[in-house]
Amino acid sequence: MRDFEFLEPADVAEASRMLAAHGEDCRAYAGGTALLLALRQRLVAPTHLVSLGRIPALSGVRFDAAAGLRIGALTRHAELAAAPEVLRHYPMLAGMAAHLANPQVRNQGTLGGNLCYADPATDPPTCLLGLDAEVEIASARGTRRLPIGDFFVDYYTTALAPDEILVAVHVPPPAADAIGRYTRFLRTPAEHRPLVNVAVTARRSGGAATAVRVAVGASTPIPARVPRAEALLEGRAVTAELAAAAAAAAADDIFAVSDGRGDEAYRRAMVRVVLRRTLAALFDLPGE
Ligand SMILES: Cc1cc2nc3c(=O)[nH]c(=O)nc-3n(C[C@H](O)[C@H](O)[C@H](O)COP(=O)(O)OP(=O)(O)OC[C@H]3O[C@@H](n4cnc5c(N)ncnc54)[C@H](O)[C@@H]3O)c2cc1C
Secondary structure: OOOOEEEOOOOHHHHHHHHHHHHHHEEEEOOOOOHHHHHHOOOOOOOEEEEOOOOHHHOOEEEEOOOEEEEEOOOEHHHHHHOHHHHHHOHHHHHHHHHOOOHHHHHHOEHHHHHHHOOOOOOHHHHHHHOOOEEEEEEOOEEEEEEHHHHEEEOOEEOOOOOOEEEEEEEOOOOOOEEEEEEEEOOOOOOOOOOEEEEEEEEEEOOEEEEEEEEEEOOOOOOEEOHHHHHHHOOEOOOHHHHHHHHHHHHHHOOOOOEOOEOHHHHHHHHHHHHHHHHHHHOOOOOO
């Protein structure tokens, strides 16, 4: 591993100026779980690392009934899983964070680092897309917010400019009748990373599902909503037949990747099964 300077800015503007000054030779550093592997494998060789650990604005999990949830980018997966306000108001999100990776990664890796690395085979992006989350991004030039669906651009590529930092993730307040379910499918129990994941959220008013969101990831370069599946379910009482039709539409419509962990046909087949089962569990359907 090449030697590097470890910089510890006190606020976002200072960190941003450091990133801008050193350009391609510089990386932000949060928990280090992804970055240290990349350094050891010589995929990157920065001369400067900008540690985010001393920037207070990036910490903390806060819930407000009107504004919803604010998760600081430095929040570790294990903290998110155990935060009382997340367990109470966003059980789908807490459950996702409790089961990703392994205990070492959950205790060291941050939510911000996970999103900024934009590895497709991860859990939070799909779950947060299903929850309509937004990201708060800042630099010395100012602050902006983006829907999380616009944050992911391609494999390992986000909408962050080189001098920008992910500050926080915002999740809107849940409706009183909100329901949701996140499922990760592993190819073998020994693997930590999902081969396919889906998040479904809706409001259950009377017998019908409304405000339906269906997000699919891990088998796609970036997580994606599936409008045809959502339209099939919207405003309807979800039956086993409807769930099967929505799952088939999602499997057809996604941009499925092919690689050593699974070819395109296998991934589409798993999306169909995983989504059908997720809908069955969410809407108390028989059979799954
Ligand atoms: C063995 C293993 C198994 C894993 N399994 C899973 C899994 O099952 N599911 C899953 O979702 N993930 C999994 N991961 C990924 C893990 O969640 C991420 O490695 C972790 O969350 C990254 O966070 P970090 O704080 O360590 O990031 P770092 O390694 O510090 O940084 C990662 C990247 O993000 C950039 N960055 C970090 N924070 C910011 C910020 N606030 N603003 C701008 N840029 C930033 C860094 O410059 C770097 O490029 C696994 C990782 C390992 C090593």
